[in-house]
Amino acid sequence: MTEKSFKDLPVGDAHLREERLSGEDIYGGIFLNMKRDQVSLPDGKQAVREYLTHPGAVAILAILDDGRVLMERQYRYPIAKACIEIPAGKLEIGEDRLLCAQRELEEETGYSASKWSFVRRIHPVISYSTEFIDIYLAEGLISGKSHLDDEEFLDVFAAPLEQLIEWVEQGEITDVKTTIATYWLDRYRRGLVSPTSIPG
Structure with missing residues (x-):
């Protein structure tokens, strides 16, 4: 099978987006903080995302x-x-x-x-x-x-x-x-x- 090129992909990213439903802080450090969010997936199912926030x-x-x-x-x-x-x-x-x-x-x-x-x-x-x-x-x-x-x-x-x-x-x-x-x-x-x- 020949894979698509980038120009063949759908316009925009709406079909890939995850939407935050709820969230909580699970750790707070000196400058790093860890969060856990419940998200809605593009197919309507739900998943958990854990990530660090950083000031840059x-x-x-x-x-x-x-x-x-x-x-x-x-x-x-x-x-x-x-x-x-x-x-x-x-x-x-x-x-x-x-x-x-x-x-x-x-x-x-x-x-x-x-x-x-x-x-x-x-x-x-x-x-x-x-x-x-x-x-x-x-x-x-x-x-x-x-x-x-x-x-x-x-x-x-x-x-x-x-x-x-x-x-x-x-x-x-x-x-x-x-x-x-x-x-x-x-x-x-x-x-x-x-x-x-x-x-x-």
Whole structure:
């Protein structure tokens, strides 16, 4: 059987939607909360959906004048591994996303940037979380002094794009935001994509 192409699918998503019937909070943490909702499925049956609510985050693709990318190595407790990542941080409730990105870059790396543009919004765990990450491109970097949070410990270093691609291909980088940012930067430097203006 020949599978349909995307253009052959029904217009819209009404035939796929699930509608919330009721819900309850089943856990409240410092910034993660777990909810359990009863939903109506497209065929009229009901199901339970459990998911985490998250305030969202930002990540920064910070480019030095020599073209290298500012990176971090940070221990991630849930997977018991020191991971290579681009700088990132969680949004405070109501915080402006660009201001958060600027704050996180300076706090974690000591750098500020004279030029900012918006890359993409990604949803890293769409099956069980509301989390989104807005990725920004930071250029015209100005060196300063970092001031990490009390519970934050990380290494800051710079790496060429070619090294990041190699790490992604070898499975050394598994972080989704860093993988997507690496892919985007490669296409950007080949003139295939462009950043956009900062969304309002």
